[in-house]
Amino acid sequence: MDKVISETKRWVEQQLTAEKTGHDWYHIDRVYKMAIRLAKEEGADPFIVAMAALLHDLADDKVVKDEQAGLDRIEAWLDRFHVSKSDRLHILTIITSISYKGGNGEKLKTIEAKVVQDADRLDALGAIGVARTFQYSGAKGQPIYEPQREVRSKMTLEEYRHGQSSAVHHFYEKLLKLKDLMNTKTGKKIAEERHQFIEVFLEQFLLEWGSPQRGDS
Ligand code: ADP
Numbered sequence: 001m002d003k004v005i006s007e008t009k010r011w012v013e014q015q016l017t018a019e020k021t022g023h024d025w026y027h028i029d030r031v032y033k034m035a036i037r038l039a040k041e042e043g044a045d046p047f048i049v050a051m052a053a054l055l056h057d058l059a060d061d062k063v064v065k066d067e068q069a070g071l072d073r074i075e076a077w078l079d080r081f082h083v084s085k086s087d088r089l090h091i092l093t094i095i096t097s098i099s100y101k102g103g104n105g106e107k108l109k110t111i112e113a114k115v116v117q118d119a120d121r122l123d124a125l126g127a128i129g130v131a132r133t134f135q136y137s138g139a140k141g142q143p144i145y146e147p148q149r150e151v152r153s154k155m156t157l158e159e160y161r162h163g164q165s166s167a168v169h170h171f172y173e174k175l176l177k178l179k180d181l182m183n184t185k186t187g188k189k190i191a192e193e194r195h196q197f198i199e200v201f202l203e204q205f206l207l208e209w210g211s212p213q214r215g216d217s
């Protein structure tokens with residue numbers, strides 16, 4: 001168990017060192033540590049949670065071009081360490097189901113999936129969430145803010161991924177919604193604190209901009 005986890009850490013780190021859209025190795029490492037913490041509190045299987053957290057971005061359509069090829073590589077990696085078929089399936093299902101996808105994501109069935117999703121979402125909140133949003137926006141060529149732009153309330157996955165937006169809009173279109181979407185009690189508590197920080201950040205940002213507060217915060 002320990003060997004497959006430590007080897008997986010090295011494998012993931014190698015692949016994500018050059019990542020510039022907020023999914024670098026340090027993101028994975030934070031999500032992994034948070035997921036282990038939540039798994040303890042929630043009584044989730046620590047092996048499944050550890051592996052799914054470490055591998056969760058390797059098949060993401062923002063990180064790799066071909067999602068299916070990403071999943072096949074993960075499956076082959078798990079097979080190499082003789083991870084059982086049912087554990088492999090559980091880990092792959094978590095990886096494919098936890099993404100937000102503009103609010104079009106699926107309902108999660110296991111406590112392990114819920115824990116990993118909460119850990120990933122917590123890394124989009126707080127000071128680190130602010131930093132990642134601006135890094136992602138810079139990488140995609142989005143402006144930091146456009147005051148005249150409408151906040152989109154409902155979007156298809158296509159609009160969420162490829163529609164025009166700004167970094168500050170992303171807070172209203174996704175990040176401020178996350179605290180009410182948390183699955184676990186511990187996750188929700190940490191999300192409330194980090195949400196608070198984002199509210200303070202946005203208030204100060206809009207004050208300095210000389211722009212009125214956006215309505216739906
Ligand atoms: P998804 O939930 O769609 O899988 P991620 O959680 O992987 O997206 O997003 C990773 C990081 O990139 C997060 O910190 C998130 O805030 C940021 N991000 C994602 N989409 C955007 C966007 N359109 N504009 C700004 N930041 C974004």
Ligand code: NI
Pocket residue numbers: 023027031056057120
């Ligand atoms: Ni992630």
